[in-house]
Amino acid sequence: MSTRVGVVQFPGTNCEQDVAWAVKVLGGESEMLWHGDATVGTADAVVIAGGFAHGDYLRTGAIARFSPVMDAVAEFARAGGPVVGICNGFQVLCEAGLLAGALQKNAGLKFRCETVELRVETTATVLTRTAKTGQILRIPINHFEGNFVCDEATLKGLQENEQIVLRYVDNPNGSLDDIAGICNEGRNVVGLMPHPERASEAILGSDDGAVLLRSLL
Amino acid sequence: MSFRAQPLIRFEARIEVGHRPGILDPQGGVIERALPALGYGNVSHVRVGKSIRLAVEAPDEAAARAQVEEMCRRLLANPVIEDFSIEIFSAETV
Numbered sequence: 001m002s003t004r005v006g007v008v009q010f011p012g013t014n015c016e017q018d019v020a021w022a023v024k025v026l027g028g029e030s031e032m033l034w035h036g037d038a039t040v041g042t043a044d045a046v047v048i049a050g051g052f053a054h055g056d057y058l059r060t061g062a063i064a065r066f067s068p069v070m071d072a073v074a075e076f077a078r079a080g081g082p083v084v085g086i087c088n089g090f091q092v093l094c095e096a097g098l099l100a101g102a103l104q105k106n107a108g109l110k111f112r113c114e115t116v117e118l119r120v121e122t123t124a125t126v127l128t129r130t131a132k133t134g135q136i137l138r139i140p141i142n143h144f145e146g147n148f149v150c151d152e153a154t155l156k157g158l159q160e161n162e163q164i165v166l167r168y169v170d171n172p173n174g175s176l177d178d179i180a181g182i183c184n185e186g187r188n189v190v191g192l193m194p195h196p197e198r199a200s201e202a203i204l205g206s207d208d209g210a211v212l213l214r215s216l217l
Numbered sequence: 218m219s220f221r222a223q224p225l226i227r228f229e230a231r232i233e234v235g236h237r238p239g240i241l242d243p244q245g246g247v248i249e250r251a252l253p254a255l256g257y258g259n260v261s262h263v264r265v266g267k268s269i270r271l272a273v274e275a276p277d278e279a280a281a282r283a284q285v286e287e288m289c290r291r292l293l294a295n296p297v298i299e300d301f302s303i304e305i306f307s308a309e310t311v
Contacts (some may be wrong), residue, residue: 102297109243149298
């Protein structure tokens with residue numbers, strides 16, 4: 001039986017169909033999870049797709065955290081269910097307290113939209129288990145607020161527990177310690193700024209994102 | 218003992234949300250570099266934040282302040298990157 005991926009859709013989310021398509025191409029099934037419904041349905045894994053949830057008013061992800069679906073996502077994560085937040089989804093997971101730190105405006109104050117190189121730092125997560133440590137992946141970024149920050153103690157914890165999942169080879173946004181993606185202590189919740197769904201087929205210029213998404217399936 | 222409800226007073230809260238010390242403020246940096254171009258070479262420490270105003274009804278100023286502080290911690294500011302300060306005015310003086 002193929003894995004069923006629940007794709008969370010807030011008002012303002014705009015990458016949910018891309019994620020669903022990539023999941024389909026890779027042999028999985030998907031279902032949309034509307035933000036107003038406090039359930040993750042029959043999903044085996046949850047992806048919070050990118051976009052501008054609730055217009056990113058106040059702060060990115062600040063309002064999305066209060067959507068009913070987030071209670072269900074938090075419960076699913078607590079039970080060990082795989083949860084991945086891509087771009088805006090990463091910001092939502094940080095605001096919801098499911099991941100450490102926060103994402104602020106890019107250091108250069110520029111919206112960065114380009115393909116970047118990422119280094120896989122650990123394969124012991126739900127998103128990297130089919131990758132190789134040290135593997136370089138070419139995946140697009142598309143964000144204004146991807147500059148990861150946290151306090152020193154938190155950074156030390158992330159480093160020591162190997163919770164830094166992906167690093168930028170050439171840091172595009174000022175992120176602390178070149179962080180492009182992190183996971184929680186349980187390693188079942190992963191957030192990343194790059195968009196693996198936009199690099200899931202060769203026709204898109206790179207299918208390196210498939211290495212990550214396949215780990216979920 | 219009286220169970221009469223305490224009358225509520227309307228207060229205005231002015232909240233400033235800014236970056237925590239040590240957190241990069243790219244907008245402040247850009248403005249700081251722009252001002253000398255207009256001849257203001259004597260400017261430093263530019264920080265850009267948010268101003269939020271709201272009206273709140275509470276029995277007294279302390280209660281209003283406590284509630285607004287809670288709002289800041291729970292929603293209006295992200296304690297990972299932001300600090301906040303609060304000023305409370307009674308409606309008459311606003």
